[in-house]
Amino acid sequence: xxxxVANRSEIAIRVLRACRDLGIPSVxxxxxxxxxxxxxxxxxxAVHIGPAPAAESYLxxxxxxxxxxxxxxxxxxxxxxFLSENPEFARAVEEVGLIFIGPRPQTMALVxxxxxxxxxxxxxxxxxxxxxNEPLDEKLSSDLGDNVQFPILVKAVAGGGGRGIRVAATAxxxxxxxxxxxxxxxxxxxxxxxxxxxxxxxxxHIEVQILGDGRGNILCLGERECSIQRRHQKLIEESxxxxxxxxxxxxxxxxxxxxxxxLNYRSLGTVEFLLDRDNNFYFIEVNPRIxxxxxxxxxxTGLDLVKEQIRTAQGRxxxxxxxxIKSSGAAIEARVLAEDPAQDFAPDTGEITYLKEPxxxxxxxxxxxxTGMQVTTNYDSMLAKVIAWGENRAVxxxxxxxxxxxxxxxxxxxxxxxxxxxxxxxxxxxGNIDTTYLDTFQPRDKSDEELxxxxxxxxxxxxxxxxxxxPETEENGIQNHWQMTAWREQM
Amino acid sequence: xxxxxxxxGEREYKVKMTDAGVVLNxxxxxxxxxxxxxxxxxxxxxxxxxxxxxxxxxxxEDYEVLxxxxxxxxxxxxxxxxxxxxxxxxxxGDLKAAMPGLIVDVLVKKGDWVEKGxxxxxxxxMKMQMQMRAPRAGCVNLVAVESGAQVEKNDLxxxxxx
Numbered sequence: 138x139x140x141x142v143a144n145r146s147e148i149a150i151r152v153l154r155a156c157r158d159l160g161i162p163s164v165x166x167x168x169x170x171x172x173x174x175x176x177x178x179x180x181x182x183a184v185h186i187g188p189a190p191a192a193e194s195y196l197x198x199x200x201x202x203x204x205x206x207x208x209x210x211x212x213x214x215x216x217x218x219f220l221s222e223n224p225e226f227a228r229a230v231e232e233v234g235l236i237f238i239g240p241r242p243q244t245m246a247l248v249x250x251x252x253x254x255x256x257x258x259x260x261x262x263x264x265x266x267x268x269x270n271e272p273l274d275e276k277l278s279s280d281l282g283d284n285v286q287f288p289i290l291v292k293a294v295a296g297g298g299g300r301g302i303r304v305a306a307t308a309x310x311x312x313x314x315x316x317x318x319x320x321x322x323x324x325x326x327x328x329x330x331x332x333x334x335x336x337x338x339x340x341x342h343i344e345v346q347i348l349g350d351g352r353g354n355i356l357c358l359g360e361r362e363c364s365i366q367r368r369h370q371k372l373i374e375e376s377x378x379x380x381x382x383x384x385x386x387x388x389x390x391x392x393x394x395x396x397x398x399x400l401n402y403r404s405l406g407t408v409e410f411l412l413d414r415d416n417n418f419y420f421i422e423v424n425p426r427i428x429x430x431x432x433x434x435x436x437x438t439g440l441d442l443v444k445e446q447i448r449t450a451q452g453r454x455x456x457x458x459x460x461x462i463k464s465s466g467a468a469i470e471a472r473v474l475a476e477d478p479a480q481d482f483a484p485d486t487g488e489i490t491y492l493k494e495p496x497x498x499x500x501x502x503x504x505x506x507x508t509g510m511q512v513t514t515n516y517d518s519m520l521a522k523v524i525a526w527g528e529n530r531a532v533x534x535x536x537x538x539x540x541x542x543x544x545x546x547x548x549x550x551x552x553x554x555x556x557x558x559x560x561x562x563x564x565x566x567x568g569n570i571d572t573t574y575l576d577t578f579q580p581r582d583k584s585d586e587e588l589x590x591x592x593x594x595x596x597x598x599x600x601x602x603x604x605x606x607x608p609e610t611e612e613n614g615i616q617n618h619w620q621m622t623a624w625r626e627q628m
Numbered sequence: 629x630x631x632x633x634x635x636x637g638e639r640e641y642k643v644k645m646t647d648a649g650v651v652l653n654x655x656x657x658x659x660x661x662x663x664x665x666x667x668x669x670x671x672x673x674x675x676x677x678x679x680x681x682x683x684x685x686x687x688x689e690d691y692e693v694l695x696x697x698x699x700x701x702x703x704x705x706x707x708x709x710x711x712x713x714x715x716x717x718x719x720x721g722d723l724k725a726a727m728p729g730l731i732v733d734v735l736v737k738k739g740d741w742v743e744k745g746x747x748x749x750x751x752x753x754m755k756m757q758m759q760m761r762a763p764r765a766g767c768v769n770l771v772a773v774e775s776g777a778q779v780e781k782n783d784l785x786x787x788x789x790x
Contacts, residue, residue, distance in 0.1 A: 300756070317750070320732060321757045368756075481761070483726030484753055486781060491668055491682045491694065514728050514753045542697030547668065547682050550699070557697060589696060591641065591657070592674045592681075594634040595650055597691045597702035598643035599661045600670075600683045602630055605706070 138451060140238070141166065141205040142180065144216030145195060146505045147521060148427070149176035152214045155443035164208045166201060168194035170515055175505045182208055189515045195219045198226050205235055212236035212450060214443075218517060221426040222249050222297060238450040240404045240425040241351070247400070248423035251294050252332060258420040261399040263392045266337070266411075266419045272330040273315065282308030290334040291315050293322035297424055299369035300325040304336060339571040340411040342366065343378050343418065345393035346434045348445055350455045351403030357390045358434050358442075359464050361407075364570045365559060367482065372552075372575070373559060374430035375469040376437050379530060379568035382416070389418055396423070405431075405446045411572075429472070429522070432503060436468035436526040467530040469537050471560065473504075473521040475512045477550040484518040487511075491547030495540035499526045499533070502540075512549055520551065534566055555580070631707035636693075636700055642707075721764035721788040725779040729753030733775050734786075740768045742788060749773065749785050766790050 165180030293301025301322030504521030
């Protein structure tokens with residue numbers, strides 16, 4: 138086997154690492170913007186596939202497949218995002234005799250459409266949310282708002298990753314939210330169809346990691362809670378879900394495994410559920426790919442999910458029984474994003490001028506950052522993931538707090554401090570979280586950081602003072618560079 | 629002797645460089661700053677605390693500071709230039725593009741009355757539709773973009789005045 142990784146950034150590195158562990162040769166692809174990126178250096182070979190915009194590089198199916206064939210690759214790993222959930226891509230890969238490291242194309246097509254995914258889950262006996270269960274017409278009927286209960290969710294039929302989802306709080310908002318969701322879905326997935334789904338207030342997002350070998354064997358690798366979200370984008374994920382009653386957890390696992398079995402699922406997949414305040418759970422969707430938050434499952438199970446994904450793609454049967462899967466301790470992941478908290482968390486761009494990544498006991502950093510890297514709007518705003526493991530949730534939280542403080546990124550705005558404030562909040566620590574947590578979240582006031590503010594003020598003043606003084610001293614006749622440096626640094 | 633007014637977030641400090649050392653708001657502040665890499669990375673000694681601190685000039689007055697998990701912007705203004713300090717537009721609310729991207733829709737026109745938080749412009753970047761909201765209540769005095777326009781970061785989108 139020789140694997141081409143059709144992705145970039147941290148997930149490309151993640152897949153390349155699994156290839157290296159397995160002794161499998163690898164090929165990276167890169168756009169013009171990524172020619173100096175770490176994944177290019179990490180792979181055994183790297184091939185340029187086009188200009189910076191993803192539509193002209195990472196999303197170009199014929200180009201990616203041609204590069205795979207030219208380089209002698211026998212398999213393609215799509216990572217997440219980009220082509221990972223595109224059944225046409227998977228089909229095209231298999232048609233030229235290459236292995237697609239992922240589910241069967243027909244499974245992807247079935248679950249990629251949210252409505253057919255829901256129907257499949259419903260047929261398998263899983264609880265699903267009612268709703269129109271049909272895409273909305275282009276021309277909305279004027280009485281649409283009369284027949285639904287507000288607030289209601291407007292959701293894209295295609296795609297994932299929280300794009301193309303809007304909440305309409307009242308009937309008067311419905312039209313504008315539908316058109317916003319349509320526009321976003323069209324831009325992100327090339328398909329603007331949307332449907333309505335009842336909104337579960339204060340729901341928890343619980344998802345189950347499954348692994349199938351396509352021969353009817355399904356493993357459940359535990360759950361992840363991803364309730365800390367902003368604009369329907371997951372921000373913090375953990376495993377296990379805090380305080381989930383064991384019998385409820387078992388029932389959710391059974392539902393996920395049952396659905397996977399009914400699909401004769403091959404490869405990795407995630408079955409997502411919403412849990413309401415009365416502990417009723419509802420199927421929402423299946424993500425047929427490796428997920429951003431997969432490391433928390435790896436930390437508690439000790440498995441390498443990408444390795445297992447590659448093994449199942451090779452047609453090998455599962456090598457574990459369900460009884461052999463053990464979860465130990467707790468793991469939490471925080472997503473480090475290029476965002477400006479002062480600008481309503483709008484994506485930020487610029488050059489990374491300084492970088493120091495965290496480390497130490499229980500900390501894993503999945504990142505592809507480097508000093509001098511240009512963060513642009515061409516790609517997703519995620520910069521890195523910090524994952525903390527501890528023998529229990531409290532230890533994992535303690536370590537994550539430490540790591541978020543150690544992480545330093547200069548040159549652009551990030552959500553690092555915001556992540557710290559969430560993890561530091563007593564409600565998060567108590568496990569009182571749901572998907573509305575960030576809507577009302579108020580960061581703790583920083584009055585206890587008065588000393589740090591003073592130190593910042595003094596350091597900045599000293600730096601400015603010295604920079605102002607240098608030209609003057611030059612005029613005073615200090616010509617020797619070393620003398621000046623010594624003076625400047627007060628050696 | 630040089631004196632500076634330093635803004636860190638909402639807090640303002642007076643920092644004096646004297647022969648005896650650094651004086652912060654009238655109190656001697658025992659500290660020392662030295663460069664570690666000849667560039668932005670420094671060591672700050674503050675009493676018995678030793679910090680790694682990253683300091684990078686963003687403009688003639690503004691410094692980016694990374695310390696102990698904090699990222700702050702500090703404005704350092706020599707006291708004799710205090711009179712020229714920028715005012716944080718008390719009466720004018722400028723809505724600026726937070727990122728480069730495409731203007732998808734403009735929901736207001738010149739002369740419209742808006743409340744703080746009303747959506748004025750919809751911008752798309754990174755495949756996300758961002759609702760750009762009025763920074764203050766008032767009258768839309770200027771609409772600087774039209775739908776379909778490509779904007780750069782910090783481009784003026786609209787201005788709201790009292």
